[in-house]
Amino acid sequence: MASLKTDLYRWLEDSRDGDVVARWINAALILLVLVTVAISVLETVPGIDAASGGWLADVQMVAGLVFLGEYLARLYVADLHPPLRRHGPVAARLRYAVQPMALIDLLAVLPLLLVLVLPVSALPALAVLRLLRFLKLVRYSPALRSLVSAVVGERRALLGSLFIVCGVILVASTLMYMVEHDVQPDVFGSIPLAAWWAVTTATTTGYGDAVPVTPLGRLIAAVVMMTGYALLALPVGIIASAFAREVHSRDFVVTWSMVSRVPLFEDLNAAEVAEIAKLLRSHTVLAGEVIAERGDAAHCMYFVAAGEVQVDLPTETVRLGEGAFFGELALLRQRRRAATVRAVTRTQLLVLDAGALRQLLLRNPHIAARIEREAASREAWGQRSAGDIAEEELTQAEALDIPPDAGSR
Template identity: 50%
Template sequence: MSGPVVHAVHIFLVTLIIVNVTAVVLQSVPSLESTWWWLFIAIEVLSGVIFTAEYAARFWCAPEHAPWRHLKPWHARLKWALHPQSVIDLLAILPFYLAYWDIESLRVFLLLRLFRFFKLARYSPGLTSLIEAIYSERRALIACGVILLGTVLIAASAMNLVEREAQPDKFGTIPEAMYWAILTLTTVGYGDVVPITPLGRAIAGITAVAGLVMLALPVGIIASAFSREIHRHDFIITWSMVVRVPLFEDLSAEEIASVMHRLRSQSCTPGEIIVHKGELAHSMYLIASGEVEVLLPGEAVRLGPGDFFGEIGVLKRRRRGVTVKAVTTCKLLVLDAEDLHQLIDANPTMAQHIDEVIEARKDRREGV
C-alpha cells in the first residue's frame, strides 16, 4: 500500500517512536522524572495503546501479505508473529503491560521500551538494507568471528607464556590474558594491562597490527554488502510489480522471491538509448517509473510503469530487433540474461510457463 494517508501514518509512527525513546532516556534523570512524571506517563500510555493497535492490525492482516496468501490464515499469522521484526514489535509493547506491575523482578521490562527504537527499521529503507546486508553476509561474518576468536586465543596463549612470570596477576592464566588480547585486537587498549618484557611488547605490536586486519575484514564485508543493497533498493521493488509481469505471474512465492533477489536497478535520462537494434540481448527490463519508447518500423510504442521489454531476445538468445529509448527519467529493474537462464534451469515449471507466454505474445511483441 502507498499514498498520502499511509505516508502520513508512517511519519506519525516514526515520530512517536522517537518521542518515546527520548522519553525513556530523559526519564532516567531523577529531576526530570519528578517534575515531568505526568508527561512521561501520558507518552507511555499513548504509545502502548497505539503500538498495540498497530501490532494487532498487522497480525490480523498477515494473510493478505503477498508471500503468505497461499497459506491458511492461522499459518500466515504464525509466520508473521515469528518474523524478527514482529518479535521486536512484541517486545516493544510488553513493558506497557508488565513493567508497572507491583513485582520488583519485572522492573527490568522497563528496559524493553528501548526496543521501540528498532521499530524504526520497519519504516527506514536504509536500516532495512543494512539488516539485509548483514544477513546476506552472515556466513562471511561468522568466519570473521572464528578467525578473531582464534587470534585471541593465540595472542593470549603467547602473552601468558612470556609474561606470566613477570605479571602473574595479569597474565597468569590464558583466560586473564584473553582480556588483554581482546582489548588490543579491537584497538581499544585501556592501558590497565600492558606487557613489560621485550618479547611481550613484540607480541603486543604484532597483535595490534593483526587487530587492524580483524576490524577491516567485517567492516569491508558489511560496507560492500550494504552498498549492493542500497543500489538494489534505491527505489522500492514491490511484490506486485514482479507478479504483474506475465512471465512471472504464476510463479510460487519462493520463485518470485528468487527473481526479486536477482534484480538490479538502472536509472536512465530522457533520450538515453536503453536497447540498440542489432545488439546482443543481454538483459530484460521492467519499468518501475517513467516512460520508454519502442521504435518499431513506421511507429513508436510507449511503455510505462509495470511494462517490460527485452525478454524475447534474451530467451531466444538472439540480437535485438528494435531500439528502445527513454522518453522521461526512468528507473528500471534489470534481470540479466545469465540470471534469467539460471532461474529457468532451476525451475522447470518457470521454463514451461515462459514458453507459453512467449507463444501467446509472439505476434504482438515480435522482435522486442
C-alpha cells in the same frame, strides 16, 4: 468493511508512492517511536521522573495503546498481502505474525501488556524493552534496511572474521603467558588472565592495567597492536562494502524479497528465486503511462512489484495490484498484445524480456513448467482473459474490492 480493510492495507502495508494518508501515518508512527525512546531514557533519571508528575508514564501508556492498535490492524490486513492470500485468513495471519517486522511490532506492544502483570520492582526493566521500539524504524528507513540487509548478506564473512579475531587473541594470550607468567604471575599467570590483555591490545583500547615488561613480551605486544588494526578493518570493510552495494541499489533493484512476493514464485526455494532475480530488470512508470498497447508485438512479461495497473480488455477493465503479472501468454505464444495496460498509480514493474524468458525456460524446467501451466490455464479460461490476464488476477482484484470496470468510470 471490505473497503475499510483495503484502506488499512494501503495505508499500513502498501509501498506505493503518493498516498498522503500513508505518509502521514508513517510520519506519526516514526515520531511516536522517537518520543517513546526519548522518554524511556529520561525516565531513568530520578529527578526528571519525579518532576514529571506522572505524565511521562501517561505518554508511554498512550503510545503503547497506539502500537497495540497498529499491531492488531496489521494482523487484520495480513491476508491481503499477495504472497499470503492463498493461505486463507487464519493461516495468513499466523505466517505474518512470525515475520521479523511483525515480531518487532509485538516487542513494541509487550511493555504495555507487562506493566499490567509485573510487580512494581520490575517496572524499571521495562525501560530496556521500550528502547527496543527503536527497531521499528527499520520498517520506515531505507538506510537501516540496507544496513540490516548488508549484515545479513555478509553473515558468513563476518563469522569468518570473528573466528580469525578469536584465533589471534588465543595465540597472543598463549605467547604472552609463556613469556611473562614468571615475571608477572598476577597479570599473565594463566591464559585466561592473558586473554584480557590480548583483547584490549588487539582492539587498540590498551587500558594499561596489563603491560608486558620483558623485551620479548613487548615485541609480541607490538605485533599484536599492529595486527589489531587489520582485525578491526576486516569486519568494518566487509560491512562497509556490503552497505555501499545496498545503498547504490536501493532505488528499486530486483531483490530476492521483491521476486518472492510474486504469487507465481512464492513457493520456489531461495536458489530458484535468486536465479529469476538475475534475469529480471526494473522499470518504473508514472500514473497514466501506457505499459503495453493492444496490438503491439510482445517482447516481455511484467510483474507488479508495487503500485497498480489497469488492463483494458475488449469487454471490461480490470485493475491489478502488487504481486500480479501479465503479458506472458502473448510472449510464449508469440502473439500480439490483446489488451492495453496502463499505470493507475506510480508503479514499479519487474520486467522479464523474451530472451531472458527463453533462458529461464531452458535453465530451469521446474519454473518453465509453472509458467507454461499458468499460460495454459489462461488459454483455457476463455475470451474474458483475452490472453493477457488470468482468473487469479481477477480474484485478487475482487479480494481488494476493486470493481472490474473501475477504470472505465
